Amino acid sequence: MNEFTVPILFSVIIGTLSRIYMFRTDYRQYPTYPHGMIIHLALGFIAAALGALVVPSIMSEEFTAVTFLTLAASQFREVRNMERKTLTEMDTLELVPRGASYIEGIAVTFEGRNYLVIFISFVTSLAYLSLNVWASLVAAVLSFLVARKYMTGSKLGKIAYIEHSTLSFEGAGLYVDNIYIMNIGIPERQEEILKHGLGFVISPKNFDARMTIGNLGQRQAILHDLAISLGVYRDSGTPALVPLIKRDLDDGRIGVFILPQNNNVELAKKIISQVPTLENAIRMPTETKEKGSDQS
Amino acid sequence: MILEKAILAAITDSVHKVPVGANVFVCDTKAEMDKVAAELEAILDGIAHKLSNDVYIIVKH
Structure with missing residues (x-):
């Protein structure tokens, strides 16, 4: 345990919770399968951990450590590919298919939500380490509201x-x-x-x-x-x-x-x-x- | 072989009106034409289109 342990854990938990909230299994989204859900929860957890680690690594002057964020980018691009592939394969069996554009939209959303999780846990850990736990709670709620705004697109x-x-x-x-x-x-x-x-x-x-x-x-x-x-x-x-x-x-x-x-x-x-x-x-x-x- | 947009069959009661080269089903009455077209539509997974009162074609889309 050091001075960063609690802030990191706190931000990871906030980030993961926000990913759970973003799961909206409605009529059009696909993770109605428990295993698909677990994959995305695990990725959400990883994203939250990455976001939470940025501020502590800068504070301990480990600047090169920030390069692990590039890892995140390639990791989550893979999420998009995975979603696209699964949905495209399932689409051939639908009576009325989704179509490539809709699938691409869903796949991009899955990737984008992981970046939102990184953002939320980054802001939370920043507020925790530079101010205090209450400030980080406020920051978490605020960033969560911003994320929610970006999560919902326009309707027809x-x-x-x-x-x-x-x-x-x-x-x-x-x-x-x-x-x-x-x-x-x-x-x-x-x-x-x-x-x-x-x-x-x-x-x-x-x-x-x-x-x-x-x-x-x-x-x-x-x-x-x-x-x-x-x-x-x-x-x-x-x-x-x-x-x-x-x-x-x-x-x-x-x-x-x-x-x-x-x-x-x-x-x-x-x-x-x-x-x-x-x-x-x-x-x-x-x-x-x-x-x-x-x-x- | 995957066909896209092809005339699979033609159903008619006046044989001189259908294209050469299609599989032509000649019928005696309009009622028979409807029946044959419906059967062929189901068998061939195509759509029966009506070109005129005398000619149906079954098209794969």
Whole structure:
């Protein structure tokens, strides 16, 4: 035991607890498996330990010791690869897949949360060693609030309006509002679709959102979330019943067609508005400088 | 072999309207066409699209 033992232990505990809090096993996150959870808890513990050690190593003038943080970076990049690989492999077995963009988003989140843990335990140990235990508690709570702010991304409901719309057939063409979805030939299938299907039109609130909701990965994420929450009326080998999203080229609205098992329209609208806007789908064409490339 | 976007079969009641080279199923009535198209859709894991009143095609997507 030396003067650093208690502060380090304290920060490691705070860091690990914050990682546990960040586990939100909801309908879309994947660690619903106890073993997946243990892997991430262990990594969270390692991240907390790394963050807690920074300040003591500087105080004892072991500056080179800080280089172990580079270890952390490569270690946690591996977490992202691991998540991406697992989810991609599982995705082939989903009735409505997540899509590569959604998987990448989840994988990046897993990596990012470990860095948040490093940050929290670093701030906690800094406050403990430079002030006292109460200050470190306050610092832990504050950094925790900052982390929580960064943990939750934007939702689709913020950038677009969601309306329920009717499905209709013009000849063999299936339409949501006036957006063409696909050609369904057999009358029996058409009846099935009209009976079980739901249609929604998502209209962007501004030009940036128009590009974002047009992204194929973002569209797949909407379908996946809907299918996970409401169930889906299809099986393997029934491609005619695959939920689809098509775009109106004139105004950027997208038409969502899905055959859910639970036909609750209000719930479906709520789910669509809660779909995360994927980080890699966000486009901001309006941010482009007027003079173009010579401004960069 | 993995097929992407291919016409697997065509179902028709007027044989001169379908492309040469596809597997053509000639039917006598519209009701028979619907039935054959539904069966083929299930067997081939494709979607039955209606090109006109006389022609269905089964397409792998």
